[in-house]
Amino acid sequence: MPDGIAAHADPHGHAHHPALQHHFQTLDQQHEAATLGMWVFLVTEVMFFGGLLTAYLLYRVWYPEAWSEGSLDLNIALGGFNTVVLIASSLTMALAVRSSQIGAQRATVGWLLATMALGLTFLGVKVIEYAEKFELHHVPGPNFVYEGPHGRQVEIFFSLYFGLTGLHALHMIVGVCLLSVITFMASRRRFSPAWYTPVEVSGLYWHFVDIVWIFLFPLLYLVDRAHQFA
Amino acid sequence: MSTTVLPRVNYLNVRTTVASWLLTKDHKRIGVLYMIVVALAFFLGSIFAAGVRIELTTPAGDFVSADTYNRLFTMHAVFMVFFVLIPVVPAILGNFAMPLMIGAKDVAFPTLNLMSWYIFVIGFLFTIAALVLGGVDTGWTFYTPYSSNVSASNVLLAGLGVFITGFSSILTGLNFMVTIHRMRAPGMTWFRLPLFVWALYATSLVMILGTPVVAITLFMVVLERAFGFGIFDPRLGGDPVLFQHLFWFYSHPAVYIMILPPMGVISEVVACFSRKNLFGYSFVAFSSLAIAVFGFLVWAHHLFVAGISPYSAMIFSFLSFAVAIPSAVKTFNWTATLYQGAIWWRAPLMWVFGFIGLFLVGGLTGLFLASLGLDVHLHDTYFVVAHFHYIMVGGAIMGFFAGLHYWWPKMTGRLYSNALATSAAVLVFVGFNLTFGPQFILGYLGMPRRYHAYPDEFQVLNVLSSAGASILAAGYTLIACYLLYSLWKGEEAGANPWLATGLEWKTESPPSPHNFEETPIVNEGAYEYSKREIKVA
Numbered sequence: 001m002p003d004g005i006a007a008h009a010d011p012h013g014h015a016h017h018p019a020l021q022h023h024f025q026t027l028d029q030q031h032e033a034a035t036l037g038m039w040v041f042l043v044t045e046v047m048f049f050g051g052l053l054t055a056y057l058l059y060r061v062w063y064p065e066a067w068s069e070g071s072l073d074l075n076i077a078l079g080g081f082n083t084v085v086l087i088a089s090s091l092t093m094a095l096a097v098r099s100s101q102i103g104a105q106r107a108t109v110g111w112l113l114a115t116m117a118l119g120l121t122f123l124g125v126k127v128i129e130y131a132e133k134f135e136l137h138h139v140p141g142p143n144f145v146y147e148g149p150h151g152r153q154v155e156i157f158f159s160l161y162f163g164l165t166g167l168h169a170l171h172m173i174v175g176v177c178l179l180s181v182i183t184f185m186a187s188r189r190r191f192s193p194a195w196y197t198p199v200e201v202s203g204l205y206w207h208f209v210d211i212v213w214i215f216l217f218p219l220l221y222l223v224d225r226a227h228q229f230a
Numbered sequence: 231m232s233t234t235v236l237p238r239v240n241y242l243n244v245r246t247t248v249a250s251w252l253l254t255k256d257h258k259r260i261g262v263l264y265m266i267v268v269a270l271a272f273f274l275g276s277i278f279a280a281g282v283r284i285e286l287t288t289p290a291g292d293f294v295s296a297d298t299y300n301r302l303f304t305m306h307a308v309f310m311v312f313f314v315l316i317p318v319v320p321a322i323l324g325n326f327a328m329p330l331m332i333g334a335k336d337v338a339f340p341t342l343n344l345m346s347w348y349i350f351v352i353g354f355l356f357t358i359a360a361l362v363l364g365g366v367d368t369g370w371t372f373y374t375p376y377s378s379n380v381s382a383s384n385v386l387l388a389g390l391g392v393f394i395t396g397f398s399s400i401l402t403g404l405n406f407m408v409t410i411h412r413m414r415a416p417g418m419t420w421f422r423l424p425l426f427v428w429a430l431y432a433t434s435l436v437m438i439l440g441t442p443v444v445a446i447t448l449f450m451v452v453l454e455r456a457f458g459f460g461i462f463d464p465r466l467g468g469d470p471v472l473f474q475h476l477f478w479f480y481s482h483p484a485v486y487i488m489i490l491p492p493m494g495v496i497s498e499v500v501a502c503f504s505r506k507n508l509f510g511y512s513f514v515a516f517s518s519l520a521i522a523v524f525g526f527l528v529w530a531h532h533l534f535v536a537g538i539s540p541y542s543a544m545i546f547s548f549l550s551f552a553v554a555i556p557s558a559v560k561t562f563n564w565t566a567t568l569y570q571g572a573i574w575w576r577a578p579l580m581w582v583f584g585f586i587g588l589f590l591v592g593g594l595t596g597l598f599l600a601s602l603g604l605d606v607h608l609h610d611t612y613f614v615v616a617h618f619h620y621i622m623v624g625g626a627i628m629g630f631f632a633g634l635h636y637w638w639p640k641m642t643g644r645l646y647s648n649a650l651a652t653s654a655a656v657l658v659f660v661g662f663n664l665t666f667g668p669q670f671i672l673g674y675l676g677m678p679r680r681y682h683a684y685p686d687e688f689q690v691l692n693v694l695s696s697a698g699a700s701i702l703a704a705g706y707t708l709i710a711c712y713l714l715y716s717l718w719k720g721e722e723a724g725a726n727p728w729l730a731t732g733l734e735w736k737t738e739s740p741p742s743p744h745n746f747e748e749t750p751i752v753n754e755g756a757y758e759y760s761k762r763e764i765k766v767a
Contacts, residue, residue, distance in 0.1 A: 023334065033339075055450070
């Protein structure tokens with residue numbers, strides 16, 4: 001009986017591309033479905049971060065002084081370094097997609113490894129930053145200590161800081177795991193100019209996570225820096 | 231009555247091991263898997279509802295304590311809202327029927343579809359754990375600061391359960407949207423799509439844009455409870471009303487996740503059993519999108535008495551009234567389809583009649599609640615409870631049963647007893663009205679919701695309501711009996727027992743594992759009943 005199922009794979013005797021899944025007619029259809037799926041997923045991610053950003057917006061308008069104090073307490077040098085790291089990783093990711101499109105197999109693997117290395121650098125720096133906050137008792141909760149005129153509202157700032165950056169870091173971790181699978185596939189020469197969808201789709205995700213940071217960095221680190229450098 | 235075995239290979243008998251079900255990527259089997267979990271959740275939710283109705287037969291709070299009562303109505307709502315109403319039509323009937331209806335072999339991402347089911351089950355298990363450890367007493371709305379700082383019940387587990395389940399909904403919406411965009415059969419243009427598919431498309435839009443917001447909101451509550459973060463904590467200057475805004479930004483549109491897919495079912499069934507082209511096809515299609523879009527702009531009508539600005543309240547009141555327009559377009563078009571149709575009195579149509587009647591009452595009483603002045607009087611009374619049960623049970627559940635009775639022969643290859651199914655529809659309709667009709671009056675008279683005791687003068691109406699609930703329970707039990715019996719001894723249905731036009735009826739019942747022997751080619755609209763010279767009984 002299972003023969004009835006196997007028969008669908010090749011009804012006309014054509015040789016199908018090995019990556020073509022049974023329920024799609026063509027590789028193009030499969031490619032379009034995958035990229036559309038990722039774009040729709042990114043829309044859901046925008047809404048996901050949007051909830052936290054709405055809370056951020058409300059409290060920033062209500063408590064500008066607390067936002068200024070909390071923001072000045074963040075380590076702008078590490079944050080700035082991480083911003084550069086992530087922008088660089090977007091470049092290497094774009095180059096990885098490009099290499100897979102033109103069939104440069106070794107270059108694809110190389111750029112993917114570079115992207116992962118930059119991603120891990122970002123996460124390492126984030127660990128240093130978090131440890132610093134932990135030592136200063138700036139992690140919200142029962143042990144939160146903040147000497148300052150708006151200490152209680154600064155705790156809300158730090159709640160949102162950890163909520164937003166923590167969620168972003170989680171997305172980075174998922175991204176690095178995703179890329180390690182893609183790198184493995186690339187090293188086994190699974191991609192070709194006819195079929196590079198997984199590389200492109202992971203690239204979309206990676207760029208999105210970068211863009212989130214491009215918003216988070218000014219929103220969290222640069223609230224009131226003008227006075228500091230004036 | 232023929233009870234011959236079905237020798238043909240179909241999606242049910244192709245493999246029969248437990249593993250073949252738990253690892254299936256077939257959208258039809260995944261629909262069945264959802265049905266099993268949802269039925270369990272419905273059973274649990276009903277038990278809690280029974281507890282509530284037993285308590286309310288007497289004015290004194292004598293059956294359970296106030297604290298237990300809080301947990302009863304909360305667990306009733308958590309199971310019914312998140313594990314029954316939201317998945318019931320899209321995840322069961324949508325998964326089963328939609329790819330068939332557009333002539334596809336499967337949804338765009340079958341593995342993701344199976345993953346969505348597992349995510350759903352994991353969320354369900356978290357919620358069950360919350361229940362076993364004593365339940366939750368916050369109400370299904372999890373309002374802060376009670377949920378985040380005060381309640382001693384298992385908010386964390388239930389909140390995580392709902393958070394996790396949300397991703398099942400998001401991924402299902404994503405999958406459906408891509409499927410409808412990219413997997414349609416040749417010739418299946420947008421305006422030849424069955425209206426159920428349009429409704430699922432609009433639903434997917436709400437799932438994609440709304441569900442992430444409630445997920446992040448519950449995540450914030452979880453952060454507050456688990457780690458002592460302070461985002462809604464008034465002691466730090468946080469705003470509990472912000473929680474309400476974020477919560478209802480999803481949870482109002484969630485009502486449209488519950489009602490849009492049943493509306494799509496109604497369009498299918500009405501056209502089939504009137505033997506007519508659906509009246510005003512494109513208006514019905516676009517009214518689904520209009521409801522999805524308007525649905526995002528009305529959330530603050532849940533906050534009219536929470537101290538929001540009167541000017542924003544006026545705007546939200548106006549926009550809430552506006553939702554009545556696309557809803558009315560649908561209702562008028564269904565009745566216009568029935569008008570001068572060759573009505574074929576079969577069980578699915580009985581459920582449609584139930585839907586139209588109850589949805590009408592639910593929809594119109596929604597307008598009472600959208601009026602600013604009236605809402606001050608009716609807010610948090612039984613009027614609200616009656617209103618949303620008319621929409622969510624009278625609408626969504628009746629619509630689900632219309633669809634289940636319509637597609638059951640396709641899903642199982644068997645026919646159920648039409649007489650029993652018709653009596654069940656009548657029983658549920660009567661029981662439902664007896665349960666929730668009196669609650670409108672109770673609310674109007676001022677009985678507040680969520681209390682386990684009430685003044686003596688409300689007893690008669692409460693007893694009527696509890697009596698109605700038992701009739702309702704009998705109706706639901708009857709459905710389970712004859713449907714299960716049909717699996718065992720039902721007549722063979724054949725490919726198209728309703729002589730319907732959709733693509734899903736062009737393949738065998740139950741369909742083969744890959745839906746169609748060859749990809750169908752579509753060259754006409756979805757409801758060309760008038761072109762067919764088919765005599766029906």
